[in-house]
Amino acid sequence: MDAEKKNTKINEVRNFISDFAKENLTKEEEGICIRILEKLSRKKKIDITRTKSDIWAASVIWAFCRANFKSEEGITMDLVSSFFDVKKSTFGNKAGELCKMFKIDFFNPEYTSQKIQESNPLNDVVMTNEGFIVPKDMFSQSPTDNKKTTKKNKDENQKLLF
Structure with missing residues (x-):
């Protein structure tokens, strides 16, 4: 060519x-x-x-x-x-x-x-350690909770939800 x-x-x-x-x-x-x-x-x-x-x-x-x-x-x-x-x-x-x-x-x-890219619906979901796909805001920190969320706390929250 x-x-x-x-x-x-x-x-x-x-x-x-x-x-x-x-x-x-x-x-x-x-x-x-x-x-x-x-x-x-x-x-x-x-x-x-x-x-x-x-x-x-x-x-x-x-x-x-x-x-x-x-x-x-x-x-x-x-x-x-x-x-x-x-x-x-x-x-x-x-x-x-x-x-x-x-x-x-x-x-x-x-x-x-x-x-x-901004309107992609996958931007608003996350996969848990167990493989569930859930909205990201399900794991957001509550306004009354002043302590920092660590990775360990997030994992515990995920396990409590399911």
């Missing part, structure tokens, strides 16, 4: 992503899409030059959009498909491959926006 050809393809994809982002994404979201592209470009098993640039751009954007619930904000497969003039099944399949390859989902903070 020719390095110059690969760099040209990466720059084309980056430009396509930036064009789409100007109309539909924030700077933070565009940065995450570019990060996905950069990771993709470092993969040795994937020859990025064998697929059209617009398909790669649509795939990267759709992989990001799936993990960040962007379809709820109006960025649908139809919009991405019409913007890049590619078939939904084509970039949808490639986006699925990217999600598997890089573990792109709404639980991975590397690929989600700050807004999605």
Whole structure:
């Protein structure tokens, strides 16, 4: 694979992503899409030059959009498909491959926006030593208790609850 050809393809994809982002994404979201592209470009098993640039751009954007619930904000497969003039099944399949390859989902903070990270319901739960998943506030210190809670006290509290 020719390095110059690969760099040209990466720059084309980056430009396509930036064009789409100007109309539909924030700077933070565009940065995450570019990060996905950069990771993709470092993969040795994937020859990025064998697929059209617009398909790669649509795939990267759709992989990001799936993990960040962007379809709820109006960025649908139809919009991405019409913007890049590619078939939904084509970039949808490639986006699925990217999600598997890089573990792109709404639980991975590397690929989600700050807004999605803050609204993640897993931020409000904790697993006890016994394996139960309970709300974090169940273990918070009561306002009348002035002594410091040590790890031992937390373990005792957990055992008392269950």
